[in-house]
Amino acid sequence: MSQHIDPAPLIADFGGVGKWPEGEAITVNIDPDAEPDVVADITDIESLEKALAQYTQGFSSIWCIHTIEHLKPSTVVPTIASWCKFIAPGGFLMLVVPDGMQILMDYEKGLISYDVLMGLMYVDTPNRPQTSGYEHRWTFRTDVLLKMMKRGGYKNVRRETVGWYKQEWEFDYPDLVAEAPGYMVQNIVAVGEVP
Numbered sequence: 001m002s003q004h005i006d007p008a009p010l011i012a013d014f015g016g017v018g019k020w021p022e023g024e025a026i027t028v029n030i031d032p033d034a035e036p037d038v039v040a041d042i043t044d045i046e047s048l049e050k051a052l053a054q055y056t057q058g059f060s061s062i063w064c065i066h067t068i069e070h071l072k073p074s075t076v077v078p079t080i081a082s083w084c085k086f087i088a089p090g091g092f093l094m095l096v097v098p099d100g101m102q103i104l105m106d107y108e109k110g111l112i113s114y115d116v117l118m119g120l121m122y123v124d125t126p127n128r129p130q131t132s133g134y135e136h137r138w139t140f141r142t143d144v145l146l147k148m149m150k151r152g153g154y155k156n157v158r159r160e161t162v163g164w165y166k167q168e169w170e171f172d173y174p175d176l177v178a179e180a181p182g183y184m185v186q187n188i189v190a191v192g193e194v195p
Helices: 047-051 073-086 100-108 114-122 142-151 175-179
Strands: 012-015 027-031 059-065 087-098 155-158 185-194
Touching: 027 142, 059 073, 073 087, 073 142, 087 142, 100 114, 142 155, 142 185
Parallel strands: 012 027, 012 059, 059 087
Antiparallel strands: 087 185, 155 185
16 A cells, blocks of 8 residues: 655745755755655656655745756746646745846856856856766756746746745855955746736
């Protein structure tokens, strides 16, 4: 007899690393070294359905933080569209990506160096070279990200300003932080509700 878990209060953190406090969320990542709760490819709907089969009620929300910029551009809309089935009625998808336009403007203003710009845009740094699989395949403007969410079937799509979300870029880019002390990477936080 399989055990079914009612995940209504749970968040699914797609692309998440490590563990959340018990009962708050599950992390889903293709990389077992990230120590997720569930190892699965978030772009492969069949694999994802099997991996999440025990969560029969749907998640209150899916958070995908600094993950979709690593996907092939042609896969983003079909991927986020396929996630609707995992979100409970009244739930939402939250995508967080680097704000490519703001990063470029900060470079033009002289706030960050070329090396920091390239590191943030493409994750090509001495600590994490392009061959590592962590490279950004592209960057986003707000209007493009919101249009993609609408094309993926989400409604009431909007950019949010959330005070509780602060990117800890020091964790991922210690070499860049040394070059741009005090610089805070700007993010786009986009939210769309399930239809």
